[in-house]
Amino acid sequence: MDSFLAGLTMTAKPDDPSSVLLSVGGLVGQEVNLDAFLHQLVDRIAASMQADRGTLYLIDYPRGELFSRAAHLPEIKQIRLKIGQGVAGAVAANGAPVNIPSARDESRFNPDIDKMTGYRTTSLLAVPLRDGAGEVFGVLQVLNRLGGGRFDAEDEQRLSAIAAQVSQALQATSLYTELKRARARPEQPVGYFFNKVIGESAPMKAIYKVVQKAAQTDATVLLRGESGTGKELFARAVHVNSRRRDKPFVKVDCAALPGSLIENELFGHERGAFTGAEQRQMGKFEVANGGTVFIDELGELPLPVQGKLLRVLQDREFERVGGTQTVQVDVRIVAATHRDLAQMVREGKFREDLYYRIKVVELVLPALRDRGPEDLERIARHFIATATKKHHVEREPKLSTAALDRLKAYHWPGNVRELENCIESAVVLCDGEILPEHLPLPETSRLPPPAPELAMKVAAPTGEVLELAEVERRHILSVLERAQGNRTQAAKLLGIGRNTLGRKLKEYGLAE
Numbered sequence: 001m002d003s004f005l006a007g008l009t010m011t012a013k014p015d016d017p018s019s020v021l022l023s024v025g026g027l028v029g030q031e032v033n034l035d036a037f038l039h040q041l042v043d044r045i046a047a048s049m050q051a052d053r054g055t056l057y058l059i060d061y062p063r064g065e066l067f068s069r070a071a072h073l074p075e076i077k078q079i080r081l082k083i084g085q086g087v088a089g090a091v092a093a094n095g096a097p098v099n100i101p102s103a104r105d106e107s108r109f110n111p112d113i114d115k116m117t118g119y120r121t122t123s124l125l126a127v128p129l130r131d132g133a134g135e136v137f138g139v140l141q142v143l144n145r146l147g148g149g150r151f152d153a154e155d156e157q158r159l160s161a162i163a164a165q166v167s168q169a170l171q172a173t174s175l176y177t178e179l180k181r182a183r184a185r186p187e188q189p190v191g192y193f194f195n196k197v198i199g200e201s202a203p204m205k206a207i208y209k210v211v212q213k214a215a216q217t218d219a220t221v222l223l224r225g226e227s228g229t230g231k232e233l234f235a236r237a238v239h240v241n242s243r244r245r246d247k248p249f250v251k252v253d254c255a256a257l258p259g260s261l262i263e264n265e266l267f268g269h270e271r272g273a274f275t276g277a278e279q280r281q282m283g284k285f286e287v288a289n290g291g292t293v294f295i296d297e298l299g300e301l302p303l304p305v306q307g308k309l310l311r312v313l314q315d316r317e318f319e320r321v322g323g324t325q326t327v328q329v330d331v332r333i334v335a336a337t338h339r340d341l342a343q344m345v346r347e348g349k350f351r352e353d354l355y356y357r358i359k360v361v362e363l364v365l366p367a368l369r370d371r372g373p374e375d376l377e378r379i380a381r382h383f384i385a386t387a388t389k390k391h392h393v394e395r396e397p398k399l400s401t402a403a404l405d406r407l408k409a410y411h412w413p414g415n416v417r418e419l420e421n422c423i424e425s426a427v428v429l430c431d432g433e434i435l436p437e438h439l440p441l442p443e444t445s446r447l448p449p450p451a452p453e454l455a456m457k458v459a460a461p462t463g464e465v466l467e468l469a470e471v472e473r474r475h476i477l478s479v480l481e482r483a484q485g486n487r488t489q490a491a492k493l494l495g496i497g498r499n500t501l502g503r504k505l506k507e508y509g510l511a512e
């Protein structure tokens with residue numbers, strides 16, 4: 001499994017069941033795997049409570065319902081209950097724990113869920129999850145005390161203690177933020193599936209929709225987009241939203257490996273396949289069996305290996321390097337590239353049949369500059385919060401208006417990754433407030449405008465020797481471009497008045 005368990009300390013000491021959770025830090029920054037994490041967590045809680053299984057419910061405010069976020073439920077995907085309905089619904093409505101020693105003799109117990117799942121509930125204990133203000137936002141329940149027993153008052157105390165920790169951990173996630181946001185703006189549905197993916201602009205919403213639909217199938221997904229647009233993030237989102245979420249997500253980066261090793265990496269080899277192959281080794285397809293293989297930088301896949309991949313896509317089978325035995329696998333394939341594969345097909349560098357097989361669902365991630373200023377701001381603020389935690393900065397720094405303007409005016413060739421790095425360094429360098437000078441963006445737009453009457457010669461970054469006036473002219477042009485022609489904003493970025501800018505534009509023949 002991917003790294004999330006590594007970063008997480010779940011110490012379930014038998015003598016101290018409330019220590020199941022403990023390292024909240026594990027959750028933060030691992031949110032793409034939040035679903036898988038919550039699954040594990042609920043399992044751990046159930047085990048430490050000596051219960052057969054557990055369920056975590058959260059409140060979907062706009063619909064007035066509880067939905068199961070992580071349930072030990074192979075049978076059905078999600079349970080939804082009206083607030084007030086059933087035991088968990090009652091806990092959500094009243095905020096008081098409910099302990100049901102014997103479900104059969106209990107009128108509050110709603111047998112409908114058992115009917116749906118085929119599970120037989122005997123005993124049940126449910127406690128509320130409360131936010132910092134004491135308001136209930138979910139319910140944690142455990143079912144069927146092992147050995148046919150019942151949960152007692154001590155169990156109730158323990159589960160409440162665990163719930164307090166779970167609540168605290170959850171409040172640090174974007175899932176929680178999303179629930180609260182949906183409450184404030186009920187017309188926008190809750191984005192349950194996109195932990196850590198920030199963005200509400202139209203192009204991003206369109207992508208969420210496709211991902212949600214495609215994830216539930218086994219369709220091959222091709223992610224395209226400039227560097228740093230979130231291709232890997234979405235590859236993971238596809239996985240965690242699929243029925244394969246508890247199985248491995250295995251990444252193969254074709255750009256990180258020499259061409260000759262990729263085949264081996266993907267398909268493994270038999271003993272004696274080549275010098276040094278002393279043992280049979282499984283490839284990533286076998287390792288990922290049941291799960292998802294993410295082929296990153298697909299455009300770098302050597303032609304001979306493309307044929308072998310095509311066969312996996314068509315028949316889910318292959319032979320290991322140096323082998324004759326056919327291996328069958330059940331994997332879902334997600335691929336990413338920043339290259340124009342259609343063009344590569346035309347140039348004979350990429351197999352046409354593979355191209356069509358792989359882009360069953362094609363997602364083109366928009367460049368950051370095309371997501372609008374609101375998304376940019378949201379993502380920037382998200383990174384301020386995560387960098388604050390990551391670097392143990394005591395107080396989350398404020399983002400000054402000038403710095404925000406500067407972020408908005410920049411064209412972000414490195415997209416979200418560049419923004420992430422930029423904000424991270426600003427958070428570390430600043431002193432309580434991020435100012436434009438804390439943003440490590442290219443020099444040009446930070447130069448104070450030199451006075452044009454000083455006809456000096458200067459060396460441009462290109463190596464040309466330019467008149468100072470020409471440097472200024474180019475600088476103004478580039479800033480204007482970044483401000484998308486908005487003079488007020490360009491003037492602000494240049495640190496001059498709007499009138500001065502107008503005068504200079506005339507002077508340089510850039511406007512009448």
Ligand SMILES: Nc1ncnc2c1ncn2[C@@H]1O[C@H](COP(=O)(O)OP(=O)(O)OP(=O)(O)O)[C@@H](O)[C@H]1O
Nearest residue numbers: 196197198199226227228229230231232233416417
């Ligand atoms: N919408 C988003 N919200 C929050 N974080 C994002 C978003 N998109 C990308 N990121 C973050 O930006 C960084 C770059 O994303 P990712 O690695 O997925 O990009 P990529 O398209 O695979 O880039 P490359 O082509 O360079 O490999 C990651 O840290 C990722 O978590």
Ligand SMILES: [Mg+2]
Nearest residue numbers: 231232296336
């Ligand atoms: Mg990538």
